[in-house]
Amino acid sequence: MRGIKVKVNAKESSKLSKKNINNIKKKDENLIFYTDESGIKDLISEIENIEYENILKKRIKYFFQKHLITVIALIIIVILLINQSVAITEIRFINYNTYDENVQSFLENKLKKVGPFYYLDDSLNNINFEIKSEFYDYEWISITKNGAYLDVDIKKQKVPGFEDVDDGIVGDYIASRDAIIKAYYVKKGIIFIYESLYVSKGDLLVSGNLKYHLNEIEYIKPQAIIIGEVLEYKSIKVEKNITRTERNGNLIIKNHLSLFNKPVFSKSPNETETEKKDVLNILDFIKIQKSYYYEVEEVKINYNYDEAFTYAKSLIRKEFPDNDYEKIIFMKLVSYTEDDNYYDFKFIVKKHENIAQFVPYNQE
Amino acid sequence: MKINNKIKLTIYKDDKIVIENYQELKDISETEILVDIYQIQGTFLKIKKMDNYMIEILGTMSTINIVK
Numbered sequence: 001m002r003g004i005k006v007k008v009n010a011k012e013s014s015k016l017s018k019k020n021i022n023n024i025k026k027k028d029e030n031l032i033f034y035t036d037e038s039g040i041k042d043l044i045s046e047i048e049n050i051e052y053e054n055i056l057k058k059r060i061k062y063f064f065q066k067h068l069i070t071v072i073a074l075i076i077i078v079i080l081l082i083n084q085s086v087a088i089t090e091i092r093f094i095n096y097n098t099y100d101e102n103v104q105s106f107l108e109n110k111l112k113k114v115g116p117f118y119y120l121d122d123s124l125n126n127i128n129f130e131i132k133s134e135f136y137d138y139e140w141i142s143i144t145k146n147g148a149y150l151d152v153d154i155k156k157q158k159v160p161g162f163e164d165v166d167d168g169i170v171g172d173y174i175a176s177r178d179a180i181i182k183a184y185y186v187k188k189g190i191i192f193i194y195e196s197l198y199v200s201k202g203d204l205l206v207s208g209n210l211k212y213h214l215n216e217i218e219y220i221k222p223q224a225i226i227i228g229e230v231l232e233y234k235s236i237k238v239e240k241n242i243t244r245t246e247r248n249g250n251l252i253i254k255n256h257l258s259l260f261n262k263p264v265f266s267k268s269p270n271e272t273e274t275e276k277k278d279v280l281n282i283l284d285f286i287k288i289q290k291s292y293y294y295e296v297e298e299v300k301i302n303y304n305y306d307e308a309f310t311y312a313k314s315l316i317r318k319e320f321p322d323n324d325y326e327k328i329i330f331m332k333l334v335s336y337t338e339d340d341n342y343y344d345f346k347f348i349v350k351k352h353e354n355i356a357q358f359v360p361y362n363q364e
Numbered sequence: 365m366k367i368n369n370k371i372k373l374t375i376y377k378d379d380k381i382v383i384e385n386y387q388e389l390k391d392i393s394e395t396e397i398l399v400d401i402y403q404i405q406g407t408f409l410k411i412k413k414m415d416n417y418m419i420e421i422l423g424t425m426s427t428i429n430i431v432k
Binding site: 011013014016017019020021022023024025026031060166 | 385387388389390391392393395410411412413414415416
């Protein structure tokens, strides 16, 4: 690279011979040309009156002189952006209703203050490990850095059937049926039950009246799940011969063009069940839809006794909630009758189910 | 590449001359460049590149004289 611009008197042209030089031009009584570091050394030793300047240095100097304020502003912006990606301005609990003062103060202790900015004093991985060890009672807790925010992701332990929602309606929990108490979990409220206690339908289980023992009234909404062992009779009638409409497995796929939401050149098959998916949709003006037509047919089902018995039991299981706390202990056939059209089964069902029924407090 | 000591002048069309094995650049202006025995006349003449072996001259050439 010829990085040095040189100016010499035109009379010195013979001294330029045999030198590495580019673009020699004569301007007035001077020769202007470009050479490199070794070339300028040779020329300085041979020519007394010589002017030269490093072009790169000159351009850099010129650039900084002209754009000094812009360069300083850019450097400040870059520093601020880098700082923003490292600094913390706020701790946020990103999930609804998960604010925890202890977690907040734990994280605040992990911040160090430098001037007006806060920074993490340890790596995110280490803090995540520590916070999981410290707050092990949460189903999940983790922190992530999202720009200048420290986001805390908390998931609370879930109890099936227990809804942690306070809608402001105060009241009590009473027994929805006769039962023997097997387990209970009460988060808020005054407890009137204990394990193995027999309760009748309508008995008070958990009260929202916080001043019950003082003969005063101050109600909240209690929160509880109460599992009771319940015995129940269930009658199931199964029709012997039924006819159902079901898909037979044949499928027809067709594309339909719509203009202004009106179908064009479309003939639908006679099959009744249809699913539609948009293939192309330009602002609802031009639309191409793929339609799936499922062929259906009438199916006749004739139940014998065994099939009807299994089907009846499956209906009872189907209507019962399926979770860790509520379950059917046993189901036994008590009686059975049959006529030309129906099987009539009567079962006794023993089950564990949530018997807590909320009754709002009537203030009048 | 230097193969002997004889000066050599090569013309490429009318706008480029390369002189090899030169000894001295004697004079230079926009209308005339003098290298050893060759006096090149024309307009907008300039030396594009020069080293210890060759000189490359660009511009519109009109005459090449041999002077002694």
